[in-house]
Amino acid sequence: xxxxxxxxxxxxSAGVSKTTVSRYLNGQYEYMxxxxxxxIKKVIEVSGYQPNKLAQxxxxxxxxxxxxxxxxxxxxxxxxxxxxxxDAMLGTGYNLVTANSDNSYERELENIQSLIGQQVDxxxxxxxxxxxxxxxxxxxxxxxxxxxxRFVKDYNFDIAYFENTxxxxxxxxxxxxxGYRHLASFTQEYEFVSPRSLRRKAFLEKLAxxxxxxxxxxxxxxxxxxxxxxxxxxxxxxxxxxxPPAVICSNxxxxxxxxxxxxxxGLRMPHEIxxxxxxxxxxASELDWASIVDVGxxxxxxxxxxxGAQTVNLLFRRIQQPESEKKExxxxxxxxxxxxxxxxxxxxx
Amino acid sequence: xxxxxxxxxxxxSAGVSKTTVSRYLNGQYEYMxxxxxxxIKKVIEVSGYQPNKLAQxxxxxxxxxxxxxxxxxxxxxxxxxxxxxxDAMLGTGYNLVTANSDNSYERELENIQSLIGQQVDxxxxxxxxxxxxxxxxxxxxxxxxxxxxRFVKDYNFDIAYFENTxxxxxxxxxxxxxGYRHLASFTQEYEFVSPRSLRRKAFLEKLAxxxxxxxxxxxxxxxxxxxxxxxxxxxxxxxxxxxPPAVICSNxxxxxxxxxxxxxxGLRMPHEIxxxxxxxxxxASELDWASIVDVGxxxxxxxxxxxGAQTVNLLFRRIQQPESEKKExxxxxxxxxxxxxxxxxxxxx
DNA sequence: GTGAAAGCGCTAACAG
DNA sequence: CTGTTAGCGCTTTCAC
Numbered sequence: 001x002x003x004x005x006x007x008x009x010x011x012x013s014a015g016v017s018k019t020t021v022s023r024y025l026n027g028q029y030e031y032m033x034x035x036x037x038x039x040i041k042k043v044i045e046v047s048g049y050q051p052n053k054l055a056q057x058x059x060x061x062x063x064x065x066x067x068x069x070x071x072x073x074x075x076x077x078x079x080x081x082x083x084x085x086x087d088a089m090l091g092t093g094y095n096l097v098t099a100n101s102d103n104s105y106e107r108e109l110e111n112i113q114s115l116i117g118q119q120v121d122x123x124x125x126x127x128x129x130x131x132x133x134x135x136x137x138x139x140x141x142x143x144x145x146x147x148x149x150r151f152v153k154d155y156n157f158d159i160a161y162f163e164n165t166x167x168x169x170x171x172x173x174x175x176x177x178x179g180y181r182h183l184a185s186f187t188q189e190y191e192f193v194s195p196r197s198l199r200r201k202a203f204l205e206k207l208a209x210x211x212x213x214x215x216x217x218x219x220x221x222x223x224x225x226x227x228x229x230x231x232x233x234x235x236x237x238x239x240x241x242x243x244p245p246a247v248i249c250s251n252x253x254x255x256x257x258x259x260x261x262x263x264x265x266g267l268r269m270p271h272e273i274x275x276x277x278x279x280x281x282x283x284a285s286e287l288d289w290a291s292i293v294d295v296g297x298x299x300x301x302x303x304x305x306x307x308g309a310q311t312v313n314l315l316f317r318r319i320q321q322p323e324s325e326k327k328e329x330x331x332x333x334x335x336x337x338x339x340x341x342x343x344x345x346x347x348x349x
Numbered sequence: 350x351x352x353x354x355x356x357x358x359x360x361x362s363a364g365v366s367k368t369t370v371s372r373y374l375n376g377q378y379e380y381m382x383x384x385x386x387x388x389i390k391k392v393i394e395v396s397g398y399q400p401n402k403l404a405q406x407x408x409x410x411x412x413x414x415x416x417x418x419x420x421x422x423x424x425x426x427x428x429x430x431x432x433x434x435x436d437a438m439l440g441t442g443y444n445l446v447t448a449n450s451d452n453s454y455e456r457e458l459e460n461i462q463s464l465i466g467q468q469v470d471x472x473x474x475x476x477x478x479x480x481x482x483x484x485x486x487x488x489x490x491x492x493x494x495x496x497x498x499r500f501v502k503d504y505n506f507d508i509a510y511f512e513n514t515x516x517x518x519x520x521x522x523x524x525x526x527x528g529y530r531h532l533a534s535f536t537q538e539y540e541f542v543s544p545r546s547l548r549r550k551a552f553l554e555k556l557a558x559x560x561x562x563x564x565x566x567x568x569x570x571x572x573x574x575x576x577x578x579x580x581x582x583x584x585x586x587x588x589x590x591x592x593p594p595a596v597i598c599s600n601x602x603x604x605x606x607x608x609x610x611x612x613x614x615g616l617r618m619p620h621e622i623x624x625x626x627x628x629x630x631x632x633a634s635e636l637d638w639a640s641i642v643d644v645g646x647x648x649x650x651x652x653x654x655x656x657g658a659q660t661v662n663l664l665f666r667r668i669q670q671p672e673s674e675k676k677e678x679x680x681x682x683x684x685x686x687x688x689x690x691x692x693x694x695x696x697x698x
Numbered sequence: 699g700t701g702a703a704a705g706c707g708c709t710a711a712c713a714g
Numbered sequence: 715c716t717g718t719t720a721g722c723g724c725t726t727t728c729a730c
Binding site: 006007008018019022023025026051052054055056057058059060 | 722725
C-alpha cells in the first residue's frame with residue numbers, strides 16, 4: 001500500500017525546496033529556472049502526485065467547495081438541478097458537495113451544519129421550509145447563500161426561481177388564440193407559497209382580467225385519483241355546453257392522470273378537449289413519455305439548465321462582491337405547442 | 350461579517366487550553382472536571398462554534414469522506430442510487446461527495462483525481478467504462494474502491510450489482526406457467542457486458558434449456574422507433590400462428606414503446622399478447638407511469654435501495670479490513686405480476 | 699532564482 | 715485533571 005506522496009517527497013526527488021514545488025503547483029513559473037521547472041514537472045508526472053486539497057484549503061482559508069442542499073434527491077427536478085449547477089461550475093475550480101435533506105427540516109439543518117464544518121465557500125439551498133432562521137443567520141454572518149426555486153420569509157436572499165405567473169398567462173393566451181372559449185385549471189393539493197398555488201392563482205387572475213365570470217368554477221382541484229379527474233372533466237363539459245374546453249394541468253403527474261381520464265371518457269384531443277400542462281420534470285419531452293399518448297402534448301417546459309446557470313451566477317457574484325445588492329432572477333417557462341391544443345391553425349402558431 | 354471561530358477562541362472564552370477543548374470535542378470527558386466540561390459546553394453553544402473539518406482531517410489523516418462517482422446524474426437509477434447510498438451512510442460519521450461523469454470517461458478520470466485530492470477515504474464508482482486502469486491502480490495502492498452495478502476487466506473489485514440472469518429466468522418461468530407458449534425478448538441496442546446483453550443472453554440460454562428450437566428468432570432488437578417494434582410484433586404473431594405470445598422487454602424505455610406498439614396494433618393484453626419487462630427506474634411502479642396504460646404491467650423491479658446498502662457494506666468492510674477477500678454481491682430483481690401477463694389463473698400466482 | 703521558517707486549526711504524545 | 719508542544723501538508727513572507 002503506497003503511502004500518499006506529499007510536497008516534501010516531490011521536493012526531495014526534484015532536489016529543490018518545497019517552496020519551489022509549491023510555486024510550481026501554483027503556476028508561479030517566474031520564480032524558477034526553466035530546468036527546475038522541467039525537473040519538477042517530470043517528477044510530478046511519473047509519481048502521479050496529487051496536492052492535498054485539505055492542506056491547501058486550510059492554509060488558504062478557501063475550500064473551493066460549494067455546498068448544495070437539496071430538498072429531495074429523488075425528484076427528477078433535483079437530478080436536473082444538480083446536473084445544471086454542476087455543469088455551470090465546471091472549469092471554475094470550485095467543487096460541488098451535494099447533501100440530501102430527504103424533505104426533512106431536521107436533516108436540512110444537519111446538512112447545513114455539516115457543510116459549514118467542511119468550510120464551504122458558499123451555499124446553494126433548495127430548502128424544505130419557508131422559514132429557516134439558521135440560513136438567515138449564516139447569510140447575515142457573511143456566508144454567500146443563494147436559494148434555488150424557493151423563498152423564505154423575513155430575509156432578502158439571492159434567489160433564482162421558476163417564473164410561474166407569466167407561463168400560465170402565456171398558456172392561457174395560446175389556448176384562447178387557438179379558439180378555446182372555456183379554460184380550466186387542474187391543480188393537485190397545494191400548500192401556500194408553493195409553485196402550484198402560484199400557478200393556480202395566476203390562472204384565476206388572468207381569467208378575471210379577461211372578464212370571465214366566476215373564474216373559481218374553472219379551477220379544479222385534481223386529487224390523486226383518476227376517477228376524481230374524470231368527474232371534474234364531466235363537470236367541465238357540462239359547463240361548456242358543447243363547446244370544447246381546454247385544461248391546464250399544474251404539474252406532470254396531474255397531466256398524466258388527466259390524459260388517462262380523457263381517454264377513459266372517450267374524448268378526442270384537440271377537438272373535443274384541449275390539454276396542456278407543466279412538464280416540470282421533462283417527462284413529456286425528454287423521457288419520451290408523451291410517445292405513448294395518442295397526440296403530442298402541449299407543455300410548459302421550465303429550463304432547469306437555465307435555472308442552474310443563473311443560480312451559480314448569483315453565487316459567484318455574491319462571493320466576489322459580498323456587498324452587492326441581493327437579486328432575484330425569474331426563469332421563464334417555455335411553451336411548447338403540440339397537437340393536443342391545436343384546435344385551429346391560428347393556435348398552432 | 351463574523352470571522353469564523355476557532356478552537357483557540359473557544360479555549361480563551363472558557364478559560365482553558367485548546368487541548369481541553371479538543372478533548373471535549375472528541376468526547377474524552379474523563380480528562381476534565383464536571384465544571385470545565387459545562388463551561389466549554391456553554392461557550393460552544395452560545396457561540397455556535399463548529400470545528401473545522403479540514404483541520405481535523407488533515408491532522409487525523411482521515412477525511413471521513415466517501416467519493417461517489419456516477420456515470421450519469423440524470424438517470425433515475427442514479428438518483429435512487431445516490432439516495433440509497435446516502436441513507437446507508439447516515440449516522441456512520443462519513444459524508445458523501447458525489448461527482449457526475451456525464452457519461453464521459455475523461456470526466457470520470459477528472460472526478461476520481463479530484464476526489465483523491467480531497468483525500469476521500471473510499472470510492473464508490475459507477476464507472477462509464479469496462480476498462481479503467483486508473484481505478485485498478487488506486488485499488489492496488491490500497492484505496493478502498495467498490496464498483497456499483499459495473500464490471501471492469503482485468504481486476505478483482507468489490508462489486509454490488511443487479512442480478513440479471515435469474516430475474517430473466519424467473520420471468521420466463523412465470524410466463525410459461527401463465528400459459529404462454531411463445532416467449533420473445535425485446536432488447537435495445539446493447540454493448541458487450543452491459544446489463545442489456547446479459548438479459549438477452551439469459552433469455553436465449555433459458556429458452557435453449559427449455560428445448561426451444563432456434564431461440565434467436567425470438568430475440569428481437571428493439572430500436573428507438575415504435576414502427577420498428579410494431580414490425581417485430583407482427584413478425585412474432587406470425588410465428589405464433591394464433592397462439593398468444595409474451596414479450597419480455599429489457600428496460601423501461603423499451604417496455605414503454607412496446608405498450609404503444611401493442612395499442613397501435615389493436616392487440617389486447619393479456620389474452621392476445623402478454624407483456625412484461627425490467628422497470629429499472631421504478632417508473633411503472635413508483636412514478637405511477639403504468640396508470641395510463643390500460644392494464645397493470647408485470648415488471649421486474651430491481652431494489653436500488655438494497656443495492657446502495659450492500660455497496661456501502663462492502664466499502665466499510667474494505668475500509669475496516671483492507672486485506673479481506675474481494676466480494677461480489679448480486680441483488681436480485683423482484684418479479685411483480687400484474688394483469689398484463691395473467692393469461693390463466695395459474696400464472697396469476 | 700531559491701529556501702528557511704512561520705502558521706492555517708486541529709490532535710495527541712508527553713509532562714506535570 | 716490540565717497544559718505545552720510538535721506537526722498534519724501546504725502557502726507565503728522574508729532573506730539571501
